[in-house]
Amino acid sequence: MQKRAWFVTMAAALLFACSSNTGAGGLAxxxxxxxxxxxxxxGSGGSSGNSGVSTSSxxxxSSxxxxSSxxxxSSxxxxxxxxxxxxDVGLMASxxxxxxxxxxxxxxxxxxxxxxxCQVFANPFSGAADLLRLHGVMSAxxxxxxxFNLSALEAVVEPAVGxxxxxxxxxxxxxxxxxxxxxxxxxxxxxxASDGSPMGYPVIAGNYLMINVHYLNAGxxxxxxxxxxxxxxxxxxxxxxxxxxxxxxxxxxSVPVTPMTSPISASKTWSGNPxxxxxxxxxxxxxxxxxxxxWGLDFxxxxxxxxxxxxxxxxxxxLFWHTxxxxxxxxxxxxxxxxxxxxxxxxxWSCSYYNDTGATLTFGDSAISNVxxxxxxxxxxxxxxxxxxxxxx
Numbered sequence: 003m004q005k006r007a008w009f010v011t012m013a014a015a016l017l018f019a020c021s022s023n024t025g026a027g028g029l030a031x032x033x034x035x036x037x038x039x040x041x042x043x044x045g046s047g048g049s050s051g052n053s054g055v056s057t058s059s060x061x062x063x064s065s066x067x068x069x070s071s072x073x074x075x076s077s078x079x080x081x082x083x084x085x086x087x088x089x090d091v092g093l094m095a096s097x098x099x100x101x102x103x104x105x106x107x108x109x110x111x112x113x114x115x116x117x118x119x120c121q122v123f124a125n126p127f128s129g130a131a132d133l134l135r136l137h138g139v140m141s142a143x144x145x146x147x148x149x150f151n152l153s154a155l156e157a158v159v160e161p162a163v164g165x166x167x168x169x170x171x172x173x174x175x176x177x178x179x180x181x182x183x184x185x186x187x188x189x190x191x192x193x194x195a196s197d198g199s200p201m202g203y204p205v206i207a208g209n210y211l212m213i214n215v216h217y218l219n220a221g222x223x224x225x226x227x228x229x230x231x232x233x234x235x236x237x238x239x240x241x242x243x244x245x246x247x248x249x250x251x252x253x254x255x256s257v258p259v260t261p262m263t264s265p266i267s268a269s270k271t272w273s274g275n276p277x278x279x280x281x282x283x284x285x286x287x288x289x290x291x292x293x294x295x296x297w298g299l300d301f302x303x304x305x306x307x308x309x310x311x312x313x314x315x316x317x318x319x320x321l322f323w324h325t326x327x328x329x330x331x332x333x334x335x336x337x338x339x340x341x342x343x344x345x346x347x348x349x350x351w352s353c354s355y356y357n358d359t360g361a362t363l364t365f366g367d368s369a370i371s372n373v374x375x376x377x378x379x380x381x382x383x384x385x386x387x388x389x390x391x392x393x394x395x
Contacts, residue, residue, distance in 0.1 A: 054164065055126050057102040093134055093191065097200055099237035102126050104149075104213060105230040107166035111143055111219040116368070119227070120169040122152065122160050122212045125205065130386075132202030132241035135234040136181040137189040140215065143225045145369070147188075148214040149181040151203075151390075157210040173367025175214055178247065178390035180205075181231065182291075182378075184318065193288060193325065193382075195243040202241035204386045218369075244279075246384030248272075248287070250351055250377040251394040257297065257363040257373050262356040265299050268375050269352035272393045275345045279383050283345030290322045290336060291378040292351075295369055300354040303377050305347050311336040311377075343381070351377035 106121045125131075138147050152160070156177055161167030169175050180203035181190050192201040205211070215229050255268045275283075290311040292301035298316035302309050313319045313334040320331025324340050353375035357363050366372030384390075 054105040054107065054121065055102060055123060056105070057100060057126065093200060093234065097236055097240050098134065098234045099240075100127065100131075100235045101232065102235075103230055103232045104211065106213045106215070106228075108226055108228050109166055110224050110226055111217045112224050113219060113222050116216075116218050116370075118169040118173050118175070118214070118216050118367075119166055120160050120175070120212055120214050121166045122157050122163045122210050124163050125207060125209060126211070127205065127207075127235055129207040131205050132236040132244070132386075133180050133205060133233055134200050134202050134236050134241075135189065135191045136231055137233075138181060138183050138187075138231040139229070140183075140186050141226070141228040142186070143217050143219050143227060144184075144186060144229070145216040145218050146182065146184045147216075147229060147231075148175075148177075148179050148212075149231055150175070150177040150179045150212040150214055151205055152177055152210040152212050154208060154210070157212070160212060163210070169214060173216060176249075176251070176392065176394065177212070178249075178392070180247075192245050192380075195382075197242065199240060199242045200236065201243045201245050201382055202236050203246075204241075204244050204384075204389055206387055243382050244384045244386050244389055245288075245380055245382045246389030246391065248349070248377070248379040248381060249390065249392045250349060251392075252351075252353075252375045253365050253394050255353075255365050255373060255375055257355045257357045259357050259360060259362065260355075261358065262299070265354045265356045267352050267354050268373075269350060270375075270395055271348050271350040273346075274343070274348050279385055285343050285345075285381045285383060286340035287343060287379045287381045288324050288340050289380040290324065290334075292319045293374055293376040293378070294319075294353050294355070295363075295373050297355050297357055297359075297363065297373065298353055298375070299356060301352070301375070301377075303349060303351045303379075305341065305343065305349050309336075310341045341379075349377065349379075351375065 104123050104126070106119070109119055111117055136149065138149070140147050157163070159170050192203065194200055213229055213231065215227070217227050219225050250270070250272050252268055252270045257266060257268070260266050290303060292311070292313040294301055294316040296316060299314065301313045303311040310324070311322055311334065313322070315333040320334060322330050322334045322336050324337055326338050355373060363373045365374060
């Protein structure tokens with residue numbers, strides 16, 4: 003079985019963007035903390051013992067129809083969540099056991115500076131939890147935002163719990179995660195299973211959560227960065243089907259000087275076997291992302307010789323839903339249905355690059371001076387204790 007992601011591999015910080023589907027998921031009666039990213043611990047509810055964590059309980063009722071506009075508050079006073087993905091799925095308040103907001107300590111970014119900041123939070127749930135919906139907010143100057151799911155071994159090498167600091171790997175942080183965004187206001191929600199129950203991303207009791215953000219300040223004056231994320235976690239036994247992430251990287255790549263008219267291709271293949279928990283080992287990929295840097299021209303992902311995802315936008319690639327009826331970004335193409343996979347099916351991902359800098363470009367975290375070629379997908383069913391696949395070569 004493929005070794006999966008509960009260890010630190012210093013490999014890649016991603017700089018992703020997502021599409022702008024709108025609509026809210028009908029979460030009635032859910033109070034929300036300081037979505038503007040204000041002072042630590044702001045918001046309603048009692049403290050969980052972590053600096054920068056505010057909590058509340060889900061209550062009320064909802065049809066789960068996802069009929070609101072996706073900004074501000076809709077009926078019941080819930081967090082509208084702005085744009086995002088999966089919002090038309092809908093959630094009912096009766097399915098939500100806890101809503102909490104993690105808020106990073108505000109920090110300054112000097113003029114012409116590029117920084118990577120991390121803040122670790124002890125598990126804010128009462129044991130294991132299934133995450134249903136995540137709404138992240140970043141102030142101006144942000145480049146990307148991860149919420150990482152860390153083991154104790156991973157957390158111990160990062161800034162002390164509850165303390166904002168420089169990320170240990172700077173821009174080279176590579177961990178399991180339920181949320182990523184390059185948008186200032188972004189929501190992620192998962193599909194419903196065939197029995198109608200909501201799917202969720204699992205966090206085990208002994209793990210930590212870590213906000214990881216990349217800020218670029220191209221201006222002439224310092225800026226103050228504010229970052230927060232609001233999470234809806236399921237009541238016990240609500241989630242029957244778990245989702246996981248496929249994180250496939252090419253850390254050995256380099257791009258020699260080559261003109262745009264004759265780009266080169268960087269390609270890798272992952273042999274498969276994510277450890278899906280279905281009886282026959284099969285699983286379904288329901289979303290795809292890509293990541294390249296500014297010299298990237300085209301990204302493809304394929305299985306069994308068939309391309310299921312193609313993206314040409316290096317700067318702001320949208321999250322592609324392999325699901326009928328979901329609006330996908332105009333720049334990407336793929337099958338409008340879940341990608342059917344077996345445990346032995348491989349995935350090949352390729353990036354087409356040119357290089358007019360006069361020197362070889364090598365793998366690295368900088369969007370200015372390095373290259374990357376990374377595929378990300380979400381799949382189900384996944385293990386409730388080890389849902390992520392990390393592959394780095």
